[in-house]
Amino acid sequence: QVHLVESGGGLGKPGGSLRLSCAASGFTFSDYYMSWIRQVPGKGLEWISYISNSGNTVDYVDSVKGRFTISRDNDKNSLYLQMNSLRTEDTAVYFCVRQSPRPRSPAQYWGQGTLVTVSS
Amino acid sequence: DIVLTQSPDSLAVSLGERTTINCKSSQNVLYSSNNKNYLAWHQQKPGQPPKLLINWASTRESGVPDRFSGSGSGTDFTLTISSLQAEDVAIYYCQQYFSFPFTFGQGTKLEI
Numbered sequence: 001q002v003h004l005v006e007s008g009g010g011l012g013k014p015g016g017s018l019r020l021s022c023a024a025s026g027f028t029f030s031d032y033y034m035s036w037i038r039q040v041p042g043k044g045l046e047w048i049s050y051i052s053n054s055g056n057t058v059d060y061v062d063s064v065k066g067r068f069t070i071s072r073d074n075d076k077n078s079l080y081l082q083m084n085s086l087r088t089e090d091t092a093v094y095f096c097v098r099q100s101p102r103p104r105s106p107a108q109y110w111g112q113g114t115l116v117t118v119s120s
Numbered sequence: 121d122i123v124l125t126q127s128p129d130s131l132a133v134s135l136g137e138r139t140t141i142n143c144k145s146s147q148n149v150l151y152s153s154n155n156k157n158y159l160a161w162h163q164q165k166p167g168q169p170p171k172l173l174i175n176w177a178s179t180r181e182s183g184v185p186d187r188f189s190g191s192g193s194g195t196d197f198t199l200t201i202s203s204l205q206a207e208d209v210a211i212y213y214c215q216q217y218f219s220f221p222f223t224f225g226q227g228t229k230l231e232i
Contacts, residue, residue, distance in 0.1 A: 045170065045213060045224040061221040095169055104217050106160035108181075110169035 002026045002109040004096045009114030012086045016118075022079040022096030022111060030054075030074040033099040036081050037107060038092035041115075046092075049081065053101060064090075086118045122147045122216050126225035133204045133230065141228045143197040143214035150194045151218065158218035161190055161199045164227075165210045173212075174199065206232060 008020040020036070035050040049060045049070040058070050069082040079096055096111040123146040133139045149158045157177035162170040172181050174190040177197055187202040201208055209232055214225040 044226050045215075047215075047220075047222040047224070050220065050222075059220050104158060104219075106172055106175045106215060106217050107162070107170070108172050108175075110171070113169055 002098060004098060004109060004111035006094065006096045006111045006114035009094065009116045012083070012090075012116060012118050014086060014088060014118060014120055016086050018083045018086065018116060020081040020083065020094055020096075020114060020116070024077045024079065024096075024098070027098070029072075029077040031101050033101065033103060033105065034072060034079045035097045035099060035107065036070060036079075037095045037097050037110075038090075038116075039095065039113070040092045047107075050099070050103075051079070052103065057103070083116070088118050090116060091118045092116060121221055122149065122219060122223050124214050124216060124223055124225035126212075126214060126228045128228060129226070130229040130231070132232065135206060135232060136203050139201050139204055139230065141199045141212050141214075141230070143192075143199070143225050145195045145197070145216060147218070148194050149216045149218035157193055157197070158216055159190075159192070159197050160215045160217065161188075162213045162215060162224075163208075163210045164213065170213060201230075204230075204232070 003025045005023045012018045037047045051058045051070045067085045071080045093113040095113045097107040098109040099105040125144045127142045159177045161174040164170040178190040189200045191198050211227045
């Protein structure tokens with residue numbers, strides 16, 4: 001079955017960097033669009049970025065554009081999120097999400113999430 | 121960006137009762153070329169990630185009980201639970217995937 005495991009969360013300082021990883025299994029990773037969605041604890045959900053199955057197409061929500069970079073390694077069945085210039089408002093649980101092979105598709109499977117805390 | 125507004129924010133329902141949650145979109149999410157509504161419903165239980173229940177506004181995911189149903193088109197959508205079970209206690213979110221950034225409603229907290 002589909003399994004998504006995030007790692008790399010933790011404490012980061014304002015202005016600092018963190019890199020999140022997501023290990024995928026149970027499906028042909030290279031066939032699917034993947035995304036990162038975040039949730040401030042006790043609050044709502046924000047879809048922050050997606051990447052196409054080939055990795056050639058990416059997009060970001062305005063709040064992270066220019067600071068975060070999504071990437072993937074289809075040989076390693078892994079998704080990444082490089083987070084630079086961290087802000088306190090980036091504090092959230094970050095979920096790795098599998099969509100479908102199509103670009104406009106819902107979040108079909110979710111990882112358990114990894115908590116990122118940005119604080120001095 | 122498309123804004124999704126859910127109502128109510130929270131509700132308490134007795135076991136076995138029928139309940140509905142509404143989701144209103146600030147823009148049409150019906151794609152005319154394929155007549156599909158790019159609207160999903162997710163369920164998030166305490167301490168868990170969300171789980172996709174329904175996509176294309178009315179298509180249940182595999183394994184989702186048939187007491188869950190989705191309806192609506194264009195800008196107005198509804199999630200219905202026909203007979204509430206104890207395990208349905210959760211926060212329910214609608215989500216549009218018509219245009220990026222994909223967005224979620226603020227959530228509806230369902231209690232017994």
